[in-house]
Amino acid sequence: MILFLGIGLALPGTWTAERSATLDAPPERVFAWVDAPAAWQSWTAWPDVALERAGPERGEGASVRWADDTWGEGVFTITASEPPRELRYEVRVQEGSMVTRGSLRLEPAGPGTRVTWRESGDFGWNPLMGYAALGMDRMQGAELEKGLARLDSVAAASVLGPPETGSGGRGP
Numbered sequence: 001m002i003l004f005l006g007i008g009l010a011l012p013g014t015w016t017a018e019r020s021a022t023l024d025a026p027p028e029r030v031f032a033w034v035d036a037p038a039a040w041q042s043w044t045a046w047p048d049v050a051l052e053r054a055g056p057e058r059g060e061g062a063s064v065r066w067a068d069d070t071w072g073e074g075v076f077t078i079t080a081s082e083p084p085r086e087l088r089y090e091v092r093v094q095e096g097s098m099v100t101r102g103s104l105r106l107e108p109a110g111p112g113t114r115v116t117w118r119e120s121g122d123f124g125w126n127p128l129m130g131y132a133a134l135g136m137d138r139m140q141g142a143e144l145e146k147g148l149a150r151l152d153s154v155a156a157a158s159v160l161g162p163p164e165t166g167s168g169g170r171g172p
Helices: 002-010 027-032 037-042 127-134 136-157
Strands: 014-023 049-054 063-068 072-082 084-091 100-108 114-122 166-169
Touching: 002 166, 014 136, 027 037, 027 100, 027 114, 027 136, 037 049, 037 063, 114 136
Parallel strands: none
Antiparallel strands: 014 114, 049 063, 049 166, 063 072, 072 084, 084 100, 100 114
């Protein structure tokens, strides 16, 4: 057990996952789906919990909050928005005890869009979380792949982008 914890302490607590896909919709249409946090519930694997929107509906400063017995409390905030090229965001869970930073880069690819989705985080020097960080590319990467496939479906099926999201929604 001591050896297990010792190795865990030596492991880096940082992780990164990145996936790319070419979507069948132009960058402007894809960006409309990523620039509004409440619209993420339509294409990501967020759990089905009540969301409370804060700040603007889209763009820098737009955010959603959740509080759930199963998933805890958290906030998702867009930290930078450069339509239709790049979006950066931050997810803070349990009062910032775990922070994930992410970005989506969009590049024209013929009639479609090449989207590169990257997320990274730091679990700190927790010996157990060092082991978790080792598997994050595989685990979180699979979630990014699913999200990109769903984003492709909703963006390709829409004419303009997501419907207006109002003041709340389901997701986080």
